[in-house]
Structure formats: C-alpha cells, structure tokens
Amino acid sequence: MTDKQYSRHQKGIIKRYYEHFDNIQLTRLSELVTELYIAKDTPGEDKLWNRVEDILRKLKVPSQQADHIMRSRRVELLAQCLSEWLGKS
Numbered sequence: 001m002t003d004k005q006y007s008r009h010q011k012g013i014i015k016r017y018y019e020h021f022d023n024i025q026l027t028r029l030s031e032l033v034t035e036l037y038i039a040k041d042t043p044g045e046d047k048l049w050n051r052v053e054d055i056l057r058k059l060k061v062p063s064q065q066a067d068h069i070m071r072s073r074r075v076e077l078l079a080q081c082l083s084e085w086l087g088k089s
Contacts, residue, residue, distance in 0.1 A: 022059060026082065026086055029059075030086075032048055032055070035048055036048050052078065053066070056069065
C-alpha cells in the first residue's frame with residue numbers, strides 16, 4: 001500500500017472528520033429516520049433500512065440493540081434510540 005502525502009490542510013480535514021465521526025453518523029441516521037417516515041411502505045424502504053444497519057455497525061451499537069431495531073423495523077423505535085444517543089453525545 002502506498003503512503004499518500006497529504007498537505008497540512010488535508011491532514012487537518014481528515015483529523016477533524018475522525019474527531020467528529022460519531023456526530024456525523026448520528027446526523028446521517030437522523031436524516032434516515034426522516035426518509036423512513038416518508039418512504040413507509042414503498043420499494044425504497046429496504047435500501048434505507050440497509051443504510052441504517054450500516055450506520056449502527058459503524059457507531060458500534062451493541063449487537064443486541066441493533067438486532068432488535070432491525071428486526072422490528074419500527075421507525076419510532078429507531079427515533080427513540082437516536083434521541084437517547086444524541087443526548088449522550
């Protein structure tokens with residue numbers, strides 16, 4: 001693997017991205033909650049839930065909680081959990 005030479009500016013951007021990674025993912029998850037409310041009972045709903053699952057994995061949500069959310073596929077439950085997580089961050 002080649003080592004890329006990043007400028008000081010680029011290194012700063014990369015550093016800030018990883019410092020705020022959880023907040024970025026929580027924001028993306030909140031956007032998905034909105035999209036899921038709108039897309040209820042449509043063909044695109046499955047894709048949105050797949051994106052939710054990916055973000056839950058990236059946020060390292062305990063597997064039991066993530067499995068419960070994904071099994072139920074209830075937007076209300078996801079929104080409630082998101083609200084709790086946003087309160088902690």
